[in-house]
Amino acid sequence: MITMQYGFTLPADYDMSIIDRRIRDKGPLLDGFPNLGFKAYLSARKGEFGSRDNLYAPFYLWLKPEGASDFLCGPGFEALTGAFGWPQVRTWIVWQAEISTKIAAARFATREILPTQPYAPLADIRGVEGAEAKADVATGGALASVSGFEPTSWTRVRFRLWRELPEIGEQTQAYRVGHLSLPRP
Template sequence: MITMQYSFTLPADYDMSIIDRRIRDKGPLLDGFPNLGFKAYLSARKGEFGSHDNLYAPFYLWQTPQGASDFLCGPGFETLTDAFGWPQVRTWIVWQAEISPDIAPARFATRDILQTEAYTPLADIRRAESAATEADLATGGALASISGFEPTSWTRVRFRLWREIPKIGEHTQTYRVGHLSLP
């Protein structure tokens, strides 16, 4: 499994109802896409939940890299880039993904990107991240919890989907979930 996210930073005075409408109209088009674990159509408004910018930032969980490749090479992504430009697409190898069967009511998402200290034993970090991911679903109230690793920039991602807005950390990016495409 891999995760993927791209983000478009929009002007401070951007009418975010345009993004809401885009999500409402285009979101269902990816429902049932082959090899998709889920796609969370995410947005953030400047000043809300500590966001510094207006953002449109979908997050994907892919069952196989082929699914991500098929999407990126397909007409939906081409339409997106025609409208918003060519984004940097970040990807992470999934260490642990815990998904509740009751994921559909997710209304909020949080994402943390953490730097990995050089020469830290990765197996130890993976074990700790995997345990935290499992605990988020079992006791923390998350509807989905994913941890992943990217070895080019030595970053880790913690992504969570929530029914209610959780306590937010200082460096956590929080989003509203406008639509959730499922397999």
């Protein structure tokens, strides 16, 4: 599995209803997309939940890398880049992905990107991250919890989906979930 996110920082005076409409209209098009664990259509408004910017930043969990490749080479991504430009697409190898059967109720998301110290014991870190992801869903109120690792920039990602937004730290980016594309049953 891999996880992926790209984002667009929009002007402070940008009409975010354009993003809301885009999510409403385009979101269902990825429902049931091959090899997709989920796609969370995310947005944040400047000043909301401590966000410094207006953002459109979808987050994906891919069950197989071919799903990401098919999406990035497909007409939907081509249309997106035609409208907003060519984004930097960040990817992480998934260490742990826990998904509640109630994931469809997600209304908020949080994302942390953390540095990994040089020569840190990666197996130990992976174990801690995995246990935390499991606990987030089992007892912490998260509807999904994904942790991943990227060895080019030595970063880790912690991504969570929530029904209610939890208290967040200064380094956490919070988003609204406008649509959640899931596999077809």
